[in-house]
Amino acid sequence: MDIFGSFALLLAFVCGVYAFVGGIAAIVTRHPLLIKSARQAGIATCVLIFTATFSLVYLFFSENYSVAYVVEHSNRDLPNLFKVTALWSGQEGSLLFWSFLLAIYVISVLLVYRNKNTELMPYVGVILAGVQLFFLTLSNFVVSPFKVLGVTNAEGLMHYVARADGNGLNPLLQYPEMAIHPPNLYSGYTGFTIPFAFALAALLARYPGEKWIHLTRKWTMIAWGFQTVGILLGAHWAYAVLGWGGYWGWDPVENASLLPWLSGTAFLHSVMMQEKRGMMKVWNVWLVFTTFILCILGTMLTRSGVVSSVHAFAQSSIGNWFVGFLIIILSVCTIAYLKNRDYLKSENQLDDIVSRESSFLFNNLVLLVACIAVLSGTLFPVFSEWFTGSRISVGTPFFNKVNIPLGMLLLLLTGVGPLLAWRKTSAESLKRNFTWPLILGLVGGAVAFALGYREFYAIVCMTLCSFVASTIVLEFYRGARVVRARSGASWIASCVDLTMRNTRRYGGYIVHFGMVLIFIGLAGSAFKSEVQKEMPIGSTMKIGPYELLLQSIDQTQTKNYTAERMIMEVMKNNKPIMMLYPEKRSFPATNQPPGTMVAIYSTLREDLYVVYAGQNEENGPPVIHAFLNPLVKWIWFGGVIVVMGTIVALMKERKAVLVLSAAKEPASAPRLAGALTPTVTLREGHD
Amino acid sequence: MTRAKKIAWITVACAVAAAPFAASHLLAQQESDRAKQIGGKFMCMCGCNEVLTQCNHVGCQTSKAMLKEIDDAVAQGKSETQITQMLVQEYGTAVYAEPPKSGFSLVAWSMPTVYLLLGLGLVVFVISRWRKRGVPAAAGPAGGPAVSAELLERARAQAAKETDD
Numbered sequence: 145m146d147i148f149g150s151f152a153l154l155l156a157f158v159c160g161v162y163a164f165v166g167g168i169a170a171i172v173t174r175h176p177l178l179i180k181s182a183r184q185a186g187i188a189t190c191v192l193i194f195t196a197t198f199s200l201v202y203l204f205f206s207e208n209y210s211v212a213y214v215v216e217h218s219n220r221d222l223p224n225l226f227k228v229t230a231l232w233s234g235q236e237g238s239l240l241f242w243s244f245l246l247a248i249y250v251i252s253v254l255l256v257y258r259n260k261n262t263e264l265m266p267y268v269g270v271i272l273a274g275v276q277l278f279f280l281t282l283s284n285f286v287v288s289p290f291k292v293l294g295v296t297n298a299e300g301l302m303h304y305v306a307r308a309d310g311n312g313l314n315p316l317l318q319y320p321e322m323a324i325h326p327p328n329l330y331s332g333y334t335g336f337t338i339p340f341a342f343a344l345a346a347l348l349a350r351y352p353g354e355k356w357i358h359l360t361r362k363w364t365m366i367a368w369g370f371q372t373v374g375i376l377l378g379a380h381w382a383y384a385v386l387g388w389g390g391y392w393g394w395d396p397v398e399n400a401s402l403l404p405w406l407s408g409t410a411f412l413h414s415v416m417m418q419e420k421r422g423m424m425k426v427w428n429v430w431l432v433f434t435t436f437i438l439c440i441l442g443t444m445l446t447r448s449g450v451v452s453s454v455h456a457f458a459q460s461s462i463g464n465w466f467v468g469f470l471i472i473i474l475s476v477c478t479i480a481y482l483k484n485r486d487y488l489k490s491e492n493q494l495d496d497i498v499s500r501e502s503s504f505l506f507n508n509l510v511l512l513v514a515c516i517a518v519l520s521g522t523l524f525p526v527f528s529e530w531f532t533g534s535r536i537s538v539g540t541p542f543f544n545k546v547n548i549p550l551g552m553l554l555l556l557l558t559g560v561g562p563l564l565a566w567r568k569t570s571a572e573s574l575k576r577n578f579t580w581p582l583i584l585g586l587v588g589g590a591v592a593f594a595l596g597y598r599e600f601y602a603i604v605c606m607t608l609c610s611f612v613a614s615t616i617v618l619e620f621y622r623g624a625r626v627v628r629a630r631s632g633a634s635w636i637a638s639c640v641d642l643t644m645r646n647t648r649r650y651g652g653y654i655v656h657f658g659m660v661l662i663f664i665g666l667a668g669s670a671f672k673s674e675v676q677k678e679m680p681i682g683s684t685m686k687i688g689p690y691e692l693l694l695q696s697i698d699q700t701q702t703k704n705y706t707a708e709r710m711i712m713e714v715m716k717n718n719k720p721i722m723m724l725y726p727e728k729r730s731f732p733a734t735n736q737p738p739g740t741m742v743a744i745y746s747t748l749r750e751d752l753y754v755v756y757a758g759q760n761e762e763n764g765p766p767v768i769h770a771f772l773n774p775l776v777k778w779i780w781f782g783g784v785i786v787v788m789g790t791i792v793a794l795m796k797e798r799k800a801v802l803v804l805s806a807a808k809e810p811a812s813a814p815r816l817a818g819a820l821t822p823t824v825t826l827r828e829g830h831d
Numbered sequence: 832m833t834r835a836k837k838i839a840w841i842t843v844a845c846a847v848a849a850a851p852f853a854a855s856h857l858l859a860q861q862e863s864d865r866a867k868q869i870g871g872k873f874m875c876m877c878g879c880n881e882v883l884t885q886c887n888h889v890g891c892q893t894s895k896a897m898l899k900e901i902d903d904a905v906a907q908g909k910s911e912t913q914i915t916q917m918l919v920q921e922y923g924t925a926v927y928a929e930p931p932k933s934g935f936s937l938v939a940w941s942m943p944t945v946y947l948l949l950g951l952g953l954v955v956f957v958i959s960r961w962r963k964r965g966v967p968a969a970a971g972p973a974g975g976p977a978v979s980a981e982l983l984e985r986a987r988a989q990a991a992k993e994t995d996d
Contacts, residue, residue: 388885395880423961494961502958509950517943524930524939532935537874539928540882546943 146211149199150290153240156192157280159185160273167270179266186254186269189276190247197244200237200289204230210306212291214235219733221703225323226313233317234327235447235462235780236289237620242443243279245327246334250276253338264356267345275337278469286462312733318704319739321381329401333439335367336404339411340436343429347480350487354419360432361415362794368408369790375401376783387740387755389674389771391779394543396451399522400442406515407435410508413561417504420566422491426481427508429488433477438515440470450526496568503561508559514550521546548601550609555663558656559585559612563620580618585611597671605667609660616653616660623650644798651793658789661782668750668775676757680765688772690745690752691715692724697766705729707741710766712758714745721745726756726768750774861948866902869911873897874928882928 163185170178203214205228217230217237232238250272283289294302337361346356378401383391392398411431417424432473445451448463481488494501521538528536544749563569583618588610589603595602624638633641643650675687685692693713700707709727713720724743731739745752753771760767867884875886877893880961886894897918918926930936 388881390885393881393885446898490961494958497958497962505954505957509947509954513943513946513950516946520942521939525925527938528924528930528935534924536924536930536939537927538930538939539874539880540885541872542929542939545929550943 146199146203146208146292147288148214149196149203150288152195152199153280153284153288153290156189156196156243157277157284159189159192159778160277160280160774163189164270164277165272167266167273171266171270178326182266182273183254183258183269183421185789186273187251189273190251193240193243193247193276193280193746196283196290197231197240200227200240201231204228208306209308209310210292210304211289211294212221213289215293215307215310217310217313219310219704221733222310222313222318223704226318226322228831229317229322229326230313233313234281235324236287236291237743238326238330239279239287240283240289241326242330242334243276245330246276246337249335249338253341260353261351261359263340264345264349264351268341269347270340271344272337275341278465279672282462282465286465309733311735312704314732315705315729315731315734315736315739316385318729318731319381319385321377321384325373325374325377325381328370328377332367332369332371332401333404333443335363335370336408336436336439338363339367339432342404343432344477344480347412347429347484347487350484352643357415357418357428361412361419363793364408364411364415364432364435368405368412369787369794371401371405371408372783372786372790375405376780380780383776384744385740387742387769389672389753389755389758389769389773390669392777395519399518399543400446403438403442403515403519404435406511406518407431407438409513410515411435413504413511414508417501421501423492423494423501424504425488426485429481430477431508433473437470437473437477438519440466440473441519444470445522451522452531465668498564498569499572500561500564500566500711502568503557503564506555507557507561510554512574514547514554517546517550518543536711551663551666552601552604555608555612555660558659559615562653562656563615577615577618581611581614584614584704588613591708597667599670602667602670605663609664609667612656613660615757616657619653620650643792644795647795647797648793651789651791651795654789654792655786658787661778661785663782665775665777665779665782668778669771671774672771674771676767676769678760678765679768684766685768685770687752687770688750689716690770690772691718692754692768692770694766694768704733705731708756710743710754710768712743712754712768714752724752724754726754728758748775748777751776866905868899869905869914870898870901872915872928873901873926876922876926 163182166178166185167182170182179736200213202212204218205224206229207214207218207220209215213234213236214230218227222230230237232241254265254269257268261268293305293307296304311369313751342360342363345351346360375398378398379391382393382398383389411428414424414431415428418428444463444466448466450463461796476585496502521543525535528534547554559581563574563581565573583606589607591610592603592606597606602657613737620639620642623642624635627633627645628635628638631638631641643654673688675685677685679685679692679694681694682698683694685694691714693715695711695713698709700709700712707729709725712724712726714722714724722745724745725741726743727741728738729741740755740757743754745754751773753773755769755771757767757769759765845935848992870883873883875881875883875891875894877886877891879886879891883894883897900918901914904917915931927936930939932940
């Protein structure tokens with residue numbers, strides 16, 4: 145099966161070369177048969193990548209310990225779920241998995257649009273094939289996942305050897321969330337290839353109309369949704385597994401995932417300027433390019449060992465390949481832009497500074513500044529080494545100091561933007577739209593202060609969260625009131641009806657609401673507290689309103705690991721409320737330090753987070769590290785709302801139709817062709 | 832001396848006797864808090880790439896030793912600058928959790944502000960350029976020639992597009 149997988153991967157490379165070269169020939173000659181064959185080669189490439197990936201998974205399940213990658217990342221006692229996740233646990237497999245996810249996107253695009261956008265699709269096919277070829281080159285010739293173990297005998301002949309068992313999977317990865325976090329994050333990274341392909345193709349082909357920008361926006365939203373889920377699941381994994389009581393440490397890998405998310409978010413906002421007003425075309429094209437470039441740059445940073453990270457894969461020469469690829473992408477994008485920049489001229493002008501257009505400009509500014517600040521902070525250790533010869537670390541305190549004010553600005557704009565009208569906002573409209581949100585925002589800040597919040601940014605955050613939440617609620621209220629007046633339906637039904645009539649707008653509001661909840665959760669981190677204590681059996685520990693009693697310790701043994709588990713009773717006001725079981729798991733096959741299994745008692749108010757931190761000395765009492773993390777649940781809950789909002793925004797709108805009475809049109813009036821049609825779309829909302 | 836006075840004197844004497852112990856405990860607590868606060872400004876050197884107080888390695892001996900070092904230095908009455916110098920001398924500049932606000936590191940601190948100012952400048956430039964662009968005549972003068980059906984249709988489509996968000 146290793147030969148089969150390896151051959152499938154090589155064949156995928158050959159088909160990829162044909163899809164790329166044949167595609168370029170098809171664009172030049174416009175020969176229908178060539179166009180078709182290039183597309184078919186693209187589809188074949190994807191099918192062969194699927195084959196290679198399933199072959200590798202099969203090798204894990206068939207315990208084939210002659211394959212180096214299987215030996216390094218699995219063992220016989222590894223549960224089946226982790227035999228699947230082992231696929232992306234190392235450099236070689238994760239790159240193949242990257243190609244696999246990209247192939248899902250590529251085959252979807254090639255099949256869905258096979259008879260549509262005929263002028264654009266050959267370009268899209270070539271660009272996608274080009275990206276696939278890069279990853280196939282790596283998987284075939286640089287970091288092949290199908291390398292086998294071999295030894296040279298006395299005659300100098302190489303022959304296969306097979307190990308009896310593997311080295312096992314990294315304990316930190318033996319956690320169910322690892323089955324969904326990387327696939328989501330990678331789906332985000334790879335998904336940004338599709339908008340990149342459409343944007344570059346439209347620029348190269350000087351594709352007329354705005355169809356391409358709609359396609360780009362839709363695919364960006366899909367990738368952005370996956371990236372959001374991936375980032376949040378990664379944060380949750382770090383929270384539940386690493387045992388330091390936090391969920392975001394500004395690690396280079398975390399930063400790398402945030403960069404395309406920030407630029408993708410900027411694009412999803414500024415694209416509306418192009419769709420509505422025909423403005424910011426150059427900016428949008430470059431935002432799409434930048435987002436894709438940041439995906440590749442982030443991958444390079446974490447896989448080449450340029451920056452050190454807990455997540456980073458082993459240092460290898462792979463970084464040079466990524467640098468080469470980045471140079472090619474940047475060159476192609478720049479040449480395409482310089483050659484066709486007149487195609488991107490804006491159609492409209494800005495009517496007033498107090499308008500939705502301005503708010504989008506500032507929103508993009510803050511998002512991009514945050515993106516560049518995170519990138520330069522991540523790369524600063526490298527720069528400092530180049531310029532001064534010594535590496536200066538940049539950790540959490542720096543990123544917090546820089547990004548918290550930017551986050552507050554962004555939150556403010558999240559509330560302000562939707563209240564401004566396109567083109568121009570009158571003073572009366574400003575007063576009408578801002579009065580209540582401002583009052584409610586200040587009330588929110590006052591409530592936070594009364595509840596004991598004393599950190600400056602926490603109070604500002606709570607004030608802004610109330611402001612933004614009230615703007616969203618008021619938007620729904622105003623729209624639903626109109627629907628309700630017409631239909632007589634309930635408030636909930638009216639809100640649903642309203643949302644389904646304009647899924648983009650109200651889906652966007654739901655996403656914003658989710659972000660508000662996430663910010664509330666983040667503000668809570670300013671008030672975390674912790675206690676660490678040696679606890680003999682029968683002793684207690686107090687943290688906040690909770691008292692923890694260590695009742696006993698037990699040990700369990702499974703085929704894959706041995707666990708030492710603390711049995712702890714949690715009491716509040718002297719009443720037992722639940723049992724917690726923090727544990728440490730040792731995986732003998734891996735020869736790696738034991739992994740933690742954090743025990744969490746989570747409420748909307750706070751998380752009681754308990755870690756068994758080991759023993760200070762052999763046979764000493766267990767050390768228990770407990771944290772009280774306020775409002776963390778709001779982050780995960782907010783994440784769910786963001787995903788729901790994204791799904792709503794992707795849904796097709798349900799258009800309401802209003803039939804106009806013919807009597808309203810004077811019989812004598814000359815009828816303008818097309819001026820009044822029997823049915824018009826009914827539009828709700830203040831703008 | 833009344834009984835009440837006796838009790839009061841004994842209480843005061845006990846309080847005076849206990850004061851040094853209580854003060855030392857309080858001082859130790861303050862020192863420990865200060866050590867923790869200082870520890871938050873350095874990286875753990877075990878390879879976890881986390882801040883010293885947030886090392887994610889279970890029972891990390893490196894972070895424990897570093898925190899003890901800081902604890903001892905605080906107890907000896909060393910200033911934060913002295914402790915910083917001590918750690919940098921021992922572990923190199925990689926020990927900083929945030930770049931120092933001097934020398935080349937100032938670049939890291941000033942960059943976000945520079946980006947923001949440059950970006951603001953760009954936004955102001957773009958806005959002024961967009962506003963300078965000539966406003967196309969939207970409609971003819973009152974009583975002038977009627978708007979063509981095609982133009983009206985285009986205006987309707989444009990209005991619909993711009994109001995549907």
